[in-house]
Amino acid sequence: MxxxxxxxxxxxxxxxxxxxxxxxxxxxxxxxxxxxxxxxxxxxxxxxxxxxxxxxxxxxxxxxxxxxxxxxxxxxxxxxxxxxxxxxxxxxxxxxxxxxxxxxxxxxxxxxxxxxxxxxxxxxxxxxxxxxxxxxxxNRASVASTSALTVRETEVLRFIAKGMTQAETARLLGISQHTVSGYVKDLYRKLNVSSRAEAALLARDMGLV
CATH class of the missing domain: 3.40.50.2300 (Response regulator)
Known part of the structure; x- marks a missing residue:
């Protein structure tokens, strides 16, 4: 050095x-x-x-x-x-x-x-x-799997990993922002994460982006 x-x-x-x-x-x-x-x-x-x-x-x-x-x-x-x-x-x-x-x-x-x-x-x-x-x-990423997610939850997770806001996700999916917020809470619970950064990294590890 x-x-x-x-x-x-x-x-x-x-x-x-x-x-x-x-x-x-x-x-x-x-x-x-x-x-x-x-x-x-x-x-x-x-x-x-x-x-x-x-x-x-x-x-x-x-x-x-x-x-x-x-x-x-x-x-x-x-x-x-x-x-x-x-x-x-x-x-x-x-x-x-x-x-x-x-x-x-x-x-x-x-x-x-x-x-x-x-x-x-x-x-x-x-x-x-x-x-x-x-x-x-x-270790969490190794056991996480899209099999536990619904099709819609997987779509929301993919948009999160791409850096989109809940409002942008709602517009693209044609649903309300309140509904997206509910999907995000379910995602965090199923994937055992507590932040967008963690969710995005897991999505990458799961091959969603």
Whole structure:
């Protein structure tokens, strides 16, 4: 690892993330950005980083945008989320955008360094809480099946996975938004999910999109 990149708006977090990268990869050159705009400019005009530590909650938007940009500009770059958020609404969109690791900031710096150093051995840098969440999710996905869903529920799930709102789904299916809401509640119960992000990921795993 010769070039490192950090996207983080909090100065104190910048300091320990720099320390973590330097301890993990001695001699690495590190560039820091505080906003999406600054990050985009640095990535487009500077050397492609070997590793990027990306926060999700930035003043001007979500770090998911920078994960997607980095994957377009430099596919070999290892994008790792460093965040305080461990909920499905943050974890799965980041991983779907191309993040190859997800580390929580509440861990001791030694744990972060150990996770980063594991990259050389092919170990994905994941905080234990994130690894458990992913295992739980994919265990659910392995037993989920369209056989438990009605034809209409399957149609609604497909539209959810495509990012359509309940109002758009209702219009396309020619039914009321209230009826769609009922189908969504039934879907969540049958698939054992609690968010649109989880439902969309399951739909992809089930081959609906």
């Amino acid at each position: 010769q070039h490192g990149f950090i996207l983080e708006d909090l100065p104190e977090s910048q300091v320990w993330l720099r320390q973590a990268l330097s301890s993990s990869f001695p001699g690495i050159a590190i560039v820091v950005a505080e906003t999406l705009q600054e990050a985009g400019s640095l990535l487009r005009n500077g050397p492609a980083p070997d590793i990027a530590l990306i926060d999700l909650g930035l003043p001007d938007g979500s770090g998911v945008e920078i994960i997607e940009l980095t994957q377009r500009l430099s596919p070999p770059t290892l994008c790792i989320v460093t965040s305080i958020y461990d909920d499905d609404g943050h974890v799965f969109p980041a991983l779907r955008a191309g993040a190859q690791g997800y580390l929580l900031k509440d861990q001791p710096i030694d744990s972060i360094v150990q996770a980063l150093q594991g990259i050389a051995a092919g170990e994905p840098p994941l905080s234990p809480a994130i690894a458990r969440r992913m295992l739980t999710f994919f």
